[in-house]
Amino acid sequence: xxxxVSAMYINAIVNVAVEHGANxxxxxxESDMTQKEIGSHFNQIDGYKAIELxxxxxxxxxxxxxxxxxxxxxxxxTIGILGVLLMSCFSxxxxxxxxxxxxxxxxxxxxTSYSEEADKSVMEWxxxxxxxxxxxxxxxxxxxxxxxxxxxxxxxxxxxxxxxEFTHAEPANLIPYHEIFGCPVxxxxxxxxxxxxxxxxxxxxxxxxxxxxxxxxxxxxxELNTLLLSNSDNTTEKLKEYLLSMIGVSTPxxxxxxxxxxxxxxxxxxxxxxxxxxYSQILEELRKERALYYLTQTNFSISDISQLLxxxxxxxxxxxxxxxxxxxxxxxxxxxxx
Numbered sequence: 001x002x003x004x005v006s007a008m009y010i011n012a013i014v015n016v017a018v019e020h021g022a023n024x025x026x027x028x029x030e031s032d033m034t035q036k037e038i039g040s041h042f043n044q045i046d047g048y049k050a051i052e053l054x055x056x057x058x059x060x061x062x063x064x065x066x067x068x069x070x071x072x073x074x075x076x077x078t079i080g081i082l083g084v085l086l087m088s089c090f091s092x093x094x095x096x097x098x099x100x101x102x103x104x105x106x107x108x109x110x111x112t113s114y115s116e117e118a119d120k121s122v123m124e125w126x127x128x129x130x131x132x133x134x135x136x137x138x139x140x141x142x143x144x145x146x147x148x149x150x151x152x153x154x155x156x157x158x159x160x161x162x163x164x165e166f167t168h169a170e171p172a173n174l175i176p177y178h179e180i181f182g183c184p185v186x187x188x189x190x191x192x193x194x195x196x197x198x199x200x201x202x203x204x205x206x207x208x209x210x211x212x213x214x215x216x217x218x219x220x221x222x223e224l225n226t227l228l229l230s231n232s233d234n235t236t237e238k239l240k241e242y243l244l245s246m247i248g249v250s251t252p253x254x255x256x257x258x259x260x261x262x263x264x265x266x267x268x269x270x271x272x273x274x275x276x277x278x279y280s281q282i283l284e285e286l287r288k289e290r291a292l293y294y295l296t297q298t299n300f301s302i303s304d305i306s307q308l309l310x311x312x313x314x315x316x317x318x319x320x321x322x323x324x325x326x327x328x329x330x331x332x333x334x335x336x337x338x
Contacts, residue, residue, distance in 0.1 A: 109135075
């Protein structure tokens with residue numbers, strides 16, 4: 001399994017580590033990177049190097065919670081034109097959706113999802129990296145980054161968080177966590193997430209500018225398209241990458257997918273047919289796979305899962321799930337948790 005991060009991601013780690021006493025040159029040499037390699041914002045770098053880098057930085061600085069300091073340093077300029085686009089969105093919810101859309105340009109170690117639980121918004125970060133314990137500082141970086149970037153673009157320094165959750169064990173020193181997040185922090189949770197009042201998502205961003213969003217949307221789409229298409233020569237895999245990137249954002253039509261892949265609808269159908277599959281078959285398989293993941297690995301409600309997977313309502317999802325597994329989603333979740 002391959003993971004990649006952008007040079008911007010690497011630079012954020014290095015810059016904060018250096019501020020806390022690490023040696024830049026030594027960090028890059030020991031993690032097998034060069035200054036030239038991390039000089040181009042969207043240059044893709046092996047994600048394993050990023051994980052090694054942050055652990056080296058923790059060793060050099062002697063700060064076990066360095067990840068939350070890196071995340072707390074995030075601001076629009078940290079992520080280039082993507083930061084400008086996000087701060088130009090109309091609302092925080094729009095910025096969150098677009099941030100999830102373009103997240104692969106920053107890192108592909110994991111993925112952020114957005115859901116709602118009663119009157120709370122939930123932003124959760126998960127990774128398929130095999131060694132989750134090794135990812136503790138990355139978990140902290142991502143959650144702190146989500147929290148503080150939201151504060152920066154909303155110009156709300158007191159952006160009230162309801163709760164932060166981490167999967168790792170409680171550290172000896174809790175003071176930095178309370179200072180950074182300003183809310184209860186739960187450890188040994190089943191997810192890495194931050195929760196805040198849902199009403200804040202409708203908060204209008206002071207610097208919103210629809211013209212800027214439209215202008216920057218095009219180069220970011222080109223970058224994302226290039227990135228996803230470079231992953232494989234197989235049309236099925238390219239389509240899967242695209243559909244996965246849109247989970248929680250929208251469910252593309254066949255025409256949308258063809259446009260994104262630079263193909264006519266007829267050509268896309270033909271290519272998939274030669275690979276013994278179809279658009280609807282790939283979409284259904286992804287939905288089946290993600291449904292099981294959300295039911296067993298998250299606390300999302302059935303309604304939230306239905307929305308994330310692009311169903312028109314909970315009843316439609318229940319019907320599909322019964323056809324796949326001969327039981328309702330709640331029954332399946334209950335048996336797995338028993």
